[in-house]
Amino acid sequence: MDDVLDAILETLIPASADGNMPSAGSLGIAGDVRRELAAFAALLESGVAAAEEAGFDSQSADERANCLRGFEATQPGFVPTVYMTLCTLYYRHPQVLVGLGLPARPPFPEGYPLEGGDLTVFEAVVARGPIFRAG
Amino acid sequence: MAEDVADVVIIGAGAAGAAVAWSLAETRMRIVCLEQGGWMAPTDYPSNRPDWEMQGLGPFGFSPNTRQRREDYPVNDDDSPIKISNFNAVGGSTILYAAHFPRLHPSDFRVKSLDGVADDWPLDYAGLEPFYDMNAKMMGVAGLAGDPAYPPKEPTLPHVPLGKLGDTLAQGFDRLGWHVWPSDSAIATAEHAGRAPCVNLGPCVTGCAQGAKGSTDVTYWPVAVREGVELRTHCRVREITVGADGLADGVVYVDAEGNEQRQRAEMVIVACNGVGTPRLLLNSASSQFPDGLANRSGLVGKNLMFHPYALVTGWFPERLEGYKGPAGCSLISQEFYETDPAREFVRGYSFEMLRGDGPVRTALQGLAGKVPWGAEHHAAFSTRFDKNAGMVIICEDLPEEHNTVTLDPALKDADGIPAPKITYRLSDNSLKMLDHAVARGKEVLEAAGAVETDALSPLPPAGWHLMGTARMGTDSARSVVDAHGQSHDVRNLFIVDGSIFVTSGGVNPTNTIQALALYIADHIKRNLTTLFD
Numbered sequence: 302m303d304d305v306l307d308a309i310l311e312t313l314i315p316a317s318a319d320g321n322m323p324s325a326g327s328l329g330i331a332g333d334v335r336r337e338l339a340a341f342a343a344l345l346e347s348g349v350a351a352a353e354e355a356g357f358d359s360q361s362a363d364e365r366a367n368c369l370r371g372f373e374a375t376q377p378g379f380v381p382t383v384y385m386t387l388c389t390l391y392y393r394h395p396q397v398l399v400g401l402g403l404p405a406r407p408p409f410p411e412g413y414p415l416e417g418g419d420l421t422v423f424e425a426v427v428a429r430g431p432i433f434r435a436g
Numbered sequence: 437m438a439e440d441v442a443d444v445v446i447i448g449a450g451a452a453g454a455a456v457a458w459s460l461a462e463t464r465m466r467i468v469c470l471e472q473g474g475w476m477a478p479t480d481y482p483s484n485r486p487d488w489e490m491q492g493l494g495p496f497g498f499s500p501n502t503r504q505r506r507e508d509y510p511v512n513d514d515d516s517p518i519k520i521s522n523f524n525a526v527g528g529s530t531i532l533y534a535a536h537f538p539r540l541h542p543s544d545f546r547v548k549s550l551d552g553v554a555d556d557w558p559l560d561y562a563g564l565e566p567f568y569d570m571n572a573k574m575m576g577v578a579g580l581a582g583d584p585a586y587p588p589k590e591p592t593l594p595h596v597p598l599g600k601l602g603d604t605l606a607q608g609f610d611r612l613g614w615h616v617w618p619s620d621s622a623i624a625t626a627e628h629a630g631r632a633p634c635v636n637l638g639p640c641v642t643g644c645a646q647g648a649k650g651s652t653d654v655t656y657w658p659v660a661v662r663e664g665v666e667l668r669t670h671c672r673v674r675e676i677t678v679g680a681d682g683l684a685d686g687v688v689y690v691d692a693e694g695n696e697q698r699q700r701a702e703m704v705i706v707a708c709n710g711v712g713t714p715r716l717l718l719n720s721a722s723s724q725f726p727d728g729l730a731n732r733s734g735l736v737g738k739n740l741m742f743h744p745y746a747l748v749t750g751w752f753p754e755r756l757e758g759y760k761g762p763a764g765c766s767l768i769s770q771e772f773y774e775t776d777p778a779r780e781f782v783r784g785y786s787f788e789m790l791r792g793d794g795p796v797r798t799a800l801q802g803l804a805g806k807v808p809w810g811a812e813h814h815a816a817f818s819t820r821f822d823k824n825a826g827m828v829i830i831c832e833d834l835p836e837e838h839n840t841v842t843l844d845p846a847l848k849d850a851d852g853i854p855a856p857k858i859t860y861r862l863s864d865n866s867l868k869m870l871d872h873a874v875a876r877g878k879e880v881l882e883a884a885g886a887v888e889t890d891a892l893s894p895l896p897p898a899g900w901h902l903m904g905t906a907r908m909g910t911d912s913a914r915s916v917v918d919a920h921g922q923s924h925d926v927r928n929l930f931i932v933d934g935s936i937f938v939t940s941g942g943v944n945p946t947n948t949i950q951a952l953a954l955y956i957a958d959h960i961k962r963n964l965t966t967l968f969d
Contacts (some may be wrong), residue, residue, distance in 0.1 A: 306583075312810065312812075322814050327763070334454050338969070350576045362811075365710065366811070369810075382629045385800065385803060388796065388799035388800055388803070389487070389489075389490050389799075389800070392794075392795035392796045392798075392799050392874065393486045393490075393795070393796060397795070398795070400731060401795055401822075403558070403759070403795070406640050407483055407484055407486050408483040408637040408645075409481070409483040409484050409645040412634075412636045413636045413637075413638070413757075413760035414758045414760075415757070416603075417595075418598025418603050418618070419603050420580070420609060420618075422603075422609075422610045422616075423580070423582075423606075423616070423618075423881065425610060425619060426610075426616060426617060427582055427584055429584065430584060430586045432770065432773075433543065433585055433586055433587070433770075433773075434542065434543040434774050435542055436541075436542030436543055436544075436545050436546045436560050436562075
């Protein structure tokens with residue numbers, strides 16, 4: 302079943318054309334999706350079963366996309382629910398972060414270097430004089 | 437055995453409770469502070485974790501109703517377009533605040549005299565200024581001297597770095613000839629009083645793992661505890677009790693084990709802010725005070741002020757590195773802060789610039805058609821990720837008696853104590869101000885180079901600033917406490933938090949809350965022998 306779910310994930314977020322961003326189906330996160338959607342297990346499994354029944358694993362990318370579009374009527378809520386959850390998992394995956402040009406780590410402890418900024422822009426603000434009213 | 441009597445009981449260990457405890461500690465009085473939350477562990481903050489963005493939408497979210505920690509109390513805010521945001525812990529809401537740290541303007545204390553609305557405060561900017569300065573040192577305020585929106589003031593630390601995002605937005609203001617300035621921020625941009633310097637983690641609003649943000653658990657409290665203040669955590673005060681002489685004689689609270697306890701005291705100081713304070717006073721009704729403690733004016737819980745917020749976002753053609761740096765602190769503009777008779781509203785507002793979103797939030801915010809699934813996903817995502825910048829607009833909210841905190845007839849916290857109910861309407865003045873501000877916000881973002889803008893007004897989850905529900909004043913019929921935070925009705929009861937604000941100004945209130953707490957503590961120290969006369 303995870304093969305079918307991986308194929309669904311890949312259809313929702315395929316690899317980017319330039320190859321910098323991996324497909325969601327290649328990241329091995331189908332189990333995480335199931336865990337995150339434990340409260341919606343019936344919805345998830347119903348959709349996966351319907352995809353399998355439709356021959357999802359032998360379809361082309363376009364056919365798979367059309368199949369999922371058809372789910373709007375036959376499996377209401379399946380695609381938006383899986384897509385939203387997938388976004389929360391995909392965009393914290395180390396491979397994805399690297400693809401975005403970010404370090405593959407949480408913010409702490411390293412943080413980020415940041416430039417102080419161009420303070421010359423404030424010279425004109427000072428030149429216009431005080432803007433507060435006396436109390 | 438004689439009953440334990442403290443000299444002072446402080447209720448609440450947040451922004452104000454910490455400041456007043458620290459200030460009073462030098463008297464060597466026996467001071468006990470009761471806090472319904474506990475100490476936070478920096479290792480628990482989301483920026484330690486790969487799922488840090490999601491944590492801010494759940495266990496570290498702003499709403500006590502969605503967090504549902506035992507330390508939180510529920511708030512019925514169904515009858516308000518603005519929802520309550522707070523946090524209950526040592527440090528209070530400073531744990532989650534952005535640490536944007538502006539002062540009120542001199543004119544904010546003279547609203548009635550200058551603009552003919554609301555009321556003047558019973559003190560002025562000059563009177564509070566020394567305590568703003570004192571607070572800046574204790575909290576570690578970063579900024580840039582010379583801001584022409586204020587009388588001269590000296591920041592303690594170098595300003596928060598602006599980065600490419602800040603530079604881009606500043607240029608937009610410059611092109612329009614509008615005021616903009618690096619924000620005063622309670623963030624240690626250099627090592628300060630044992631706090632490590634900021635490393636630009638980004639999500640300050642889910643707690644600072646670095647300890648650089650000035651939350652009071654890392655500023656005032658370590659010093660106050662070292663000076664002898666006893667801080668009892670996981671202790672939720674149910675009511676303040678009053679003796680036959682009409683003075684407060686202590687509090688009843690529920691301890692960490694769920695047992696009811698009593699702490700007697702010679703003086704009670706309430707620091708629970710604009711919702712918690714009226715809730716406690718109303719829960720402390722007695723035969724002597726049937727309408728709630730210290731409520732002979734009938735104004736406890738009335739005149740609730742938020743700051744009506746709007747969020748204006750722009751998308752730019754280039755990446756802005758907006759995921760770096762304090763999320764809520766870079767620049768402030770007060771171009772439209774002071775009243776202008778040519779406008780359709782009185783008073784004014786601030787723009788405060790925001791950094792950009794991380795990748796998860798970018799994707800989630802694009803779910804409504806902007807970042808579709810399928811073959812177009814990456815192309816759409818790349819037009820949005822790290823290309824957004826924007827601002828929140830903080831409008832002054834004028835006091836209106838129909839905006840209230842009352843006790844909900846059914847809702848209770850985990851200890852069975854009645855919970856607060858919020859009733860609030862946005863005024864016509866606020867709505868006109870929001871419209872004006874959103875239009876100007878879009879204008880400046882476009883001047884900065886934004887190719888697309890969007891706005892959310894009013895911003896529902898923006899009830900961070902809770903003010904006015906136990907207002908200060910010289911007339912006991914028109915106010916709850918006097919010019920020194922002392923109850924008109926109960927002379928050994930003081931209030932030191934946002935509830936005593938007379939008006940709200942158009943800036944974040946924490947700096948003023950703490951300056952007021954220090955000012956009141958100073959008055960207490962100077963007048964100890966005659967305080968209750």
